[in-house]
Amino acid sequence: QVTLKESGPGILQPSQTLSLTCSFSGFSLSTSSMGVSWIRQPSGKGLEWLAHIYWDDDKRYNPSLKSRLTISKDTSRNQVFLKITNVDTSDTATYYCTRSPSFDYWGQGTTLTVSS
Amino acid sequence: DIVLTQSPTSLAVSLGQRATISCRASQSVSTSNYSYIHWYQQKPGQPPKLLIKYASNLESGVPARFSGSGSGTDFTFNIHPVEEEDTATYYCQHNWEIPYTFGGGTRLEIK
Numbered sequence: 658q659v660t661l662k663e664s665g666p667g668i669l670q671p672s673q674t675l676s677l678t679c680s681f682s683g684f685s686l687s688t689s690s691m692g693v694s695w696i697r698q699p700s701g702k703g704l705e706w707l708a709h710i711y712w713d714d715d716k717r718y719n720p721s722l723k724s725r726l727t728i729s730k731d732t733s734r735n736q737v738f739l740k741i742t743n744v745d746t747s748d749t750a751t752y753y754c755t756r757s758p759s760f761d762y763w764g765q766g767t768t769l770t771v772s773s
Numbered sequence: 774d775i776v777l778t779q780s781p782t783s784l785a786v787s788l789g790q791r792a793t794i795s796c797r798a799s800q801s802v803s804t805s806n807y808s809y810i811h812w813y814q815q816k817p818g819q820p821p822k823l824l825i826k827y828a829s830n831l832e833s834g835v836p837a838r839f840s841g842s843g844s845g846t847d848f849t850f851n852i853h854p855v856e857e858e859d860t861a862t863y864y865c866q867h868n869w870e871i872p873y874t875f876g877g878g879t880r881l882e883i884k
Contacts, residue, residue, distance in 0.1 A: 703864070
């Protein structure tokens with residue numbers, strides 16, 4: 658059974674760094690072709706793909722945020738991490754992690770509010 | 774970036790009838806073998822759920838009343854017959870190139 662669960666700080670002030678963790682089970686990032694993506698969704702709005710990381714440490718970022726994003730993984734602990742630097746109110750959203758490449762399993766999301 | 778334009782943005786369909794959603798890509802997202810378009814259903818407070826992959830392939834466990842078709846830049850998603858539980862927002866998404874993008878969504882209401 659594949660499960661994913663996101664965790665994060667819940668609230669940040671502008672200019673701080675967001676650190677998100679995706680903890681998963683039922684698959685492994687030591688398996689060829691497996692990966693994890695991060696996707697976010699502001700309340701009442703659409704979906705935005707942010708980044709992905711694959712079993713071979715291939716990392717790709719959305720160019721619109723690339724300078725602010727860092728994705729990494731701990732294969733032994735079945736965790737993927739995403740850092741977003743210098744957050745502002747436009748980063749307020751629900752952040753999801755999902756198994757890649759097929760986006761067939763998603764976590765329930767973690768909500769971030771950026772407010773001073 | 775590839776822009777995916779969904780239409781309509783919302784629709785209301787009578788129970789048992791057909792719902793049709795269009796997704797148009799700003800450039801081709803198909804090869805001779807695959808179309809890199811996928812369809813999701815999202816209900817309030819829930820993550821998206823994959824329904825159709827590679828334009829026309831039903832994800833495991835998804836009812837056969839959901840279907841997809843198309844190639845190149847024009848794709849269609851259908852639900853027939855619609856059921857009450859199909860009330861949701863539907864998104865198309867491509868993974869042709871980075872960045873992957875989603876359509877703006879179509880809100881479906883069942884009359």
